[in-house]
Amino acid sequence: MKPRHKRIALILGGLAxxxxxxxxxxxxxQSNLVFFFSPTQVAAGEAPKGKSFRIGGMVREGSLQRQPDGISMRFVVTDTDQDMPVVYKGILPDLFREGKGVVAQGRIGDDGVFAATEVLAKHDENYMPPEAAKAVGDAHERAAANRAAAEAATRTIRP
Structure with missing residues (x-):
């Protein structure tokens, strides 16, 4: 084999x-990539079906329920616009509370309930994951726009 052919073969082998x-x-x-969605995005069908993703928002007040087995919990994650029921089997973080920020990783079941494999809670009084804060802010903006539209529709000029 000529030196030129050896060089070409070596380059092609290296590229392969x-x-x-x-x-x-x-x-x-790609297999380890996990996307974040708000409950509103999940309700709109933007979340992947059958794949793991993260959902975040606030834990709805009064929604935390301990299941009879003692280690399973049910709660609702909300972005104040939409709610997403969540089931988690395991020990919740110490900082997990109703009315506080949470991010859960898992999948949506056929029944529409989010089965979490991991639950992350905020770590201080002022922290909320940026994605969750944005989702809550967007929901507040939509709610304000809806209220303004409703008020404008009810204001009619009466003779």
Missing amino acids: ILGMVATLVLNAF
Whole structure:
């Protein structure tokens, strides 16, 4: 084999190995990628079906229920616009409270209930995950716009 052919074969071999490594890295990255959705986005059908994702918002007051087995919990995550029922089997974080921010990772079941595999709670009085804060802010803006539209519709000029 001529030196020129050896060089070309070496370059092609190196490119093939580089391509395989890039494919494996991208595949591993994509399988570990978890997106965040608000309850409003989930209700609108934007969340992936059958795939793991994160949902965040506030834990609705009065929604926390301990199940008979003692380690399963049911609660509702809300962005003040939409609610999402969540089921979690395990020990909740110490800072988990009703009315406080939460992010849960899991999947939506066929019954429409979010089955969480991990629950993360806020760590101080002023913290809320940025995605959850944005979702709550967006929901407040939509609610204010809806109230303004309703008030404008009810204001009619009467002779």
